[in-house]
Amino acid sequence: MAGVRLEKIEKTYPNGFKAVHGIDLDIRDGEFMVLVGPSGCAKSTTLRMVAGLEEISGGKVLIGDRLVNDVEPKDRDIAMVFQNYALYPHMTVYKNMSWVLKLKKKPADEIDRRVRQAADILGLTDMLDRKPKQLSGGQMQRVAVGRAIVRSPKVFLFDEPLSNLDAKLRVQMRVEISRLHTKLKNTMIYVTHDQVEAMTMGDRICVMELGRIKQVDTPTNLYRYPANTFVAGFIGSPSMNIVSARLNFDGDTCYVDSQNLHLRIPDDIGKKVRQYDGKAIYFGIRPEHIHARETNPEAADNFFNMEVSVVENMGNEVYLYFTPGNSQYIARIDPDIPVRSGDSHEMWLDTNYIHLFDGETKENLIYKPKTQ
Amino acid sequence: MKKRKQRVNSFMVNGLLLFLCLVWTVPTFGLLMTSFRDRDVVSKTGWWTVFTRPDQAELTLDNYEQVLSGKTITLVDSKGNQQTVKGDNLTRAFLNSLTVSIPAVVIPILIASFAAYGFAWMDFPGRKVFFILVVALLVVPLQISLIPLLRDYGRLELTGTFLAIWLAHTGFGLPLSVYLMYNYISQLPRSIIESAIIDGCSHFGVFWKLILPLSVPAIASLAIFQFLWVWNDLLVALVFIGSKPGVEVLTQRLLYLIGSRGQDWHLLCAGAFISMALPLMVFISLQRYFVRGLLAGSVKG
Ligand SMILES: Nc1ncnc2c1ncn2[C@@H]1O[C@H](COP(=O)(O)OP(=O)(O)OP(=O)(O)O)[C@@H](O)[C@H]1O
Ligand SMILES: [Mg+2]
Numbered sequence: 001m002a003g004v005r006l007e008k009i010e011k012t013y014p015n016g017f018k019a020v021h022g023i024d025l026d027i028r029d030g031e032f033m034v035l036v037g038p039s040g041c042a043k044s045t046t047l048r049m050v051a052g053l054e055e056i057s058g059g060k061v062l063i064g065d066r067l068v069n070d071v072e073p074k075d076r077d078i079a080m081v082f083q084n085y086a087l088y089p090h091m092t093v094y095k096n097m098s099w100v101l102k103l104k105k106k107p108a109d110e111i112d113r114r115v116r117q118a119a120d121i122l123g124l125t126d127m128l129d130r131k132p133k134q135l136s137g138g139q140m141q142r143v144a145v146g147r148a149i150v151r152s153p154k155v156f157l158f159d160e161p162l163s164n165l166d167a168k169l170r171v172q173m174r175v176e177i178s179r180l181h182t183k184l185k186n187t188m189i190y191v192t193h194d195q196v197e198a199m200t201m202g203d204r205i206c207v208m209e210l211g212r213i214k215q216v217d218t219p220t221n222l223y224r225y226p227a228n229t230f231v232a233g234f235i236g237s238p239s240m241n242i243v244s245a246r247l248n249f250d251g252d253t254c255y256v257d258s259q260n261l262h263l264r265i266p267d268d269i270g271k272k273v274r275q276y277d278g279k280a281i282y283f284g285i286r287p288e289h290i291h292a293r294e295t296n297p298e299a300a301d302n303f304f305n306m307e308v309s310v311v312e313n314m315g316n317e318v319y320l321y322f323t324p325g326n327s328q329y330i331a332r333i334d335p336d337i338p339v340r341s342g343d344s345h346e347m348w349l350d351t352n353y354i355h356l357f358d359g360e361t362k363e364n365l366i367y368k369p370k371t372q
Numbered sequence: 373m374k375k376r377k378q379r380v381n382s383f384m385v386n387g388l389l390l391f392l393c394l395v396w397t398v399p400t401f402g403l404l405m406t407s408f409r410d411r412d413v414v415s416k417t418g419w420w421t422v423f424t425r426p427d428q429a430e431l432t433l434d435n436y437e438q439v440l441s442g443k444t445i446t447l448v449d450s451k452g453n454q455q456t457v458k459g460d461n462l463t464r465a466f467l468n469s470l471t472v473s474i475p476a477v478v479i480p481i482l483i484a485s486f487a488a489y490g491f492a493w494m495d496f497p498g499r500k501v502f503f504i505l506v507v508a509l510l511v512v513p514l515q516i517s518l519i520p521l522l523r524d525y526g527r528l529e530l531t532g533t534f535l536a537i538w539l540a541h542t543g544f545g546l547p548l549s550v551y552l553m554y555n556y557i558s559q560l561p562r563s564i565i566e567s568a569i570i571d572g573c574s575h576f577g578v579f580w581k582l583i584l585p586l587s588v589p590a591i592a593s594l595a596i597f598q599f600l601w602v603w604n605d606l607l608v609a610l611v612f613i614g615s616k617p618g619v620e621v622l623t624q625r626l627l628y629l630i631g632s633r634g635q636d637w638h639l640l641c642a643g644a645f646i647s648m649a650l651p652l653m654v655f656i657s658l659q660r661y662f663v664r665g666l667l668a669g670s671v672k673g
Contacts, residue, residue, distance in 0.1 A: 053566050074572035086563035090585045099581075100571040147567075 002064030002077075002154045003029040003187060004050060009059035011045050011211075019045045021211045022059065027189060032181050034202035035191045038234070042211040043191040044159055050189060051080050051157050063155060079148035080157040083164060085140045087132040087147075093119075094128040097147050104151075118149040121180070138169045145177070149184070156188040162197065174201060195235050199223070207231045215369055227369035229362040232284050232355060238319060238330045242284040244359070249277045256283045256354070260324045264301050265351050273356055273365050280359035287319065289353040290331035292339070293346035303348040311341045320345070407435055407641035414638045435642035439629075462643055464618070465625040469603060469647075471534055472621055476541035476602045477595055483542065484549030484594075485557070485587065489579050491550070492558035493565055503554070509547040517543075518611050525612065532616035540612055541602050549594055556590035557583055592661030596654060603651055622647045 004027040011020035019042040027033045035043045048054040050061055052073035061068050068076050087096050094115060101111040119125045122142045132140055141161060148156055161177070162170045178201050181188055192198055198205045199219045206216045207230070215227040226232035232240045245258035254270030256263040263283070265273075273281075293303055306329075310321040313335060320339060322329040331347055339345050356365040405419035408431045421428060439462050490496070491503045521540065522531065530536040560583070568578050584591075606623040613619050626647060629640045 051566075051570060053569070073566075073570045078570070080567065080570050082563040082567060084561060084563055086561065086567040088564065088568070088582060103572040103577070147571075151571075 003027050003031070004033075004155055004189065005060075005062040006046070006050070007060040007062070009046070009049060009061060010057045011042070011049060011054065012057045019211050020049070020057075023208075023211075023213055025206055025213065025216065027187060030185045030187055032178075032188045032190065032201060032203040034198040034205045035189065035208060036193065036195055036198035036202075036205055036234070037208035037214075039193055040210075041208045043193070043208055045211075046208075047080075047157050047159055047189060047191050050155070051078055052076050053080075077154040078157055079151050079153040079155075080159065081141075081144045081148050081161045083160040085132070085144045085164070087140055087143055089132050092129050092131055093124060093135070093143050093146075096132070096143055097150050100147065100151050114150045114152075115146075118146040121149065121183070122146050122176075137165050138173060141165060141173060142176075145180070149180075152184075152186075154187065156186055158188065158190040160192055161190075163192070163194070170197075177201065196237065199235065205235075207234060217369065221369075225364070225367040225369060226284075226355065227364050227367075229282055229284065229357050232357070232364075236286060238287050238332070240284045240286050240355070241290070241329045242282050242357070243327050243329075245281055245283045247273060247276045247279055247281050247356070249274070256281070256351075256356070258283070259327060260306070261304055261349070263349060263351055263354070265354060265356075269351075269354065269356070269366055276356075276358075276365060281365065282357040282359065282362065284355035284357065285349055285351075285353065287330045287332035289350045290329065290333075291348050291350065292331075292333045292337045293348050294337060295334070296348050299348045302351055303346055305344055305346045307344050308339055308341050311339055320347075322347075403641050403644060406638060407645050408432060409638060410434065411636065411638050435638050436646070439639055439642045439646065462622065462625055462646055465620055465622045466646065468619060469622040470650075472537050472541075472609070473599055473602045475534075475538045476545070477598045479538060480542045480545040480549050480598060481553075481591055481594055484546055484553045485584065485591070486579065487546075487550045488553035488557045489575075489583050491554050493578075494575060506547055507551050510551065512547075514544045514608070518607075522611060532613055532619060534619065536612045537608060540608050541598075541605070544608070545598050545601070549598065552594055553587065553590060556587055560586055589661040592658045596658050599654055600651055603647075 004025075006023050006025040006027075008022045008024060009020060010018070010022050012018045023046060025033075035046060037043055045054060049056050050063075052068065052071065056069050063076055063078070088099070091099065097115045097118060098111050101114060106114075115128075116125070119128055122145060124139070124142055124146055127135060127139060127143075132143065135143065141164075144161065158177070162173050165173060174197055177190075181201075190197075190201060199222075202219055204216060204218050205222055207214045207222065209230050215222060215231045217225070222231060222235050226235060226240075229242050233242055243258050243261075245256045245261075248255045248257055249270070252267065252270070254265040254267070254273065256265060293299070306322045306324055308320050309323045310319075312319040312321070316335065318333050318335045318337070318339065320331040320333060322331070333339070357363060358365055402419045405422050406414055409419065409422075410430055410432055413428075413430055417428075422431070441461065441463070487506070491499060491506075525531045525536050530539075564582065564586075565578055568582055573581065604623065606627065609621045609624055613621065613624070615624075622643075626640060626643050629636065629643050
């Protein structure tokens, strides 16, 4: 087993398009690292450079302590699972899984043992004689994972392995892959555009945008201390309310003023942003930190009264949409509080959980993110 | 109301199709009937008399027998003279045709598949240019290369050998084969090939173990095309084999059946049917791939 280190890696495609702009990432031995980001942010490109399927235009990739820039994919000791399964359609499940071992000239009894072991882990034992087209999507994806398991690689690479599955199966496979990681303890790099997958599976998450890393941290830290508006908006569902505003100090008390709100910021936060007095900023607040007024009748300030434009009832929680002017706020409240769309409802913002971002760089003003 | 209209419509379409099929098969059917009729009868009445006057049909297998075995038969002409005629033996020519066709199908398809894989999945400088050059050869008519080729063959003393005609058919068949195979192979999912490469497969392994088995539909339809073309070819055979006895192929013998026999087309009919049998068999046995192969690359999924 081994960690993976990316040092300033860059990728320029033959057509001149620069997809990756110098990424530094240190993935520890045995870690489940998720690369997440919107479509086109070069997650796949990065992963494929680790796999050796894409030439590295600049920088270094190390697996363990070995520089692998010029090592063939087969000699990197990695296994990759693709989005469309990439099973060999003319081979049985057994052959699909055993082929790699045969290519490595392993003895027949070892091949058989390892294939059956992998099949057992994944519940494929009854399907070893089937061809891929006789399997369901979930089973095919399991075979693809099985093919990766049998080679017991140092590093597993997954490129959106679940996005071809339907929602229910996706949840199920998600758990299964997590369980697999707990069991095998290999280093795994997992690419997805789905922040729920990222949050639930990753030991750490690397959020990317346009070929750059925006933040790398544990799911909890990403959620609580997003380094910038991009991460703040990307992680969490429904996503954080982010609104442009202005910071004003009245004596030592800090206020955030936007079109519709006048918010008093707790003093301990205010202290940290003293130098931004009068500057344009963005403030962010997660939907669960906008409460119905009823839950905190004593609050003296930080509430607003607005018309609810949409009510989405999820059963265990209710989302309220407010659309004053051209901004939008989403609040997540208890389903027992009666609210109907069209009504005005008094809401209270818990500014202890407010995030403040620089108006230009969009970096977080309160927390300096951990450098990895 | 609408349903009825639809039924009438589909009835008309089917009727029209049936009619066209009939019209299309009538000549072939006539050929078949004629091939079972005696020389004298053929020159007197049309093949449809088999149906209009069944009593005078006089169907016989003689023609086939003569054509295949080259049996010697005796005829008495109108003046009462006896004449011996040697029927032409097609067996040898049939075998020659096979000897020509099989390598002339296998070789170009194999080379074309290699080339198509290279063009589709291997990175080398000038890949696009070479591919365009190969495909551009599609527009070169083979007729203009016959004489220069013949001259070179003469120098290499290849004229009249099977090798000469294999090479010729390979050369003429390659551009289209490469193009069709490229269309198919380049549409195979990239991740399957990458997966094999990560598994430790060489390009050669990927080709034999993955590309070839997955390309069976394309190969089958290409094989039908190439086989029909080679089997029915007369021009290339005439030029490169000429009249070298013992090497002549079926189409050449059929030509002599008309040439040397004048009106002996009852034999020609039988010969034509024998030469049709094999392509038909090839087509029927490969046809389930045919439609898939023709559509290769145009639609996916
Ligand atoms: N072969 C290529 N040539 C040129 N540009 C490419 C090539 N492959 C990818 N790109 C570009 O590089 C960028 C990153 O692509 P990549 O496939 O890594 O994105 P991704 O994050 O995996 O997106 P998705 O979630 O859609 O899979 C995209 O803008 C894409 O258009
Ligand atoms: Mg991708």
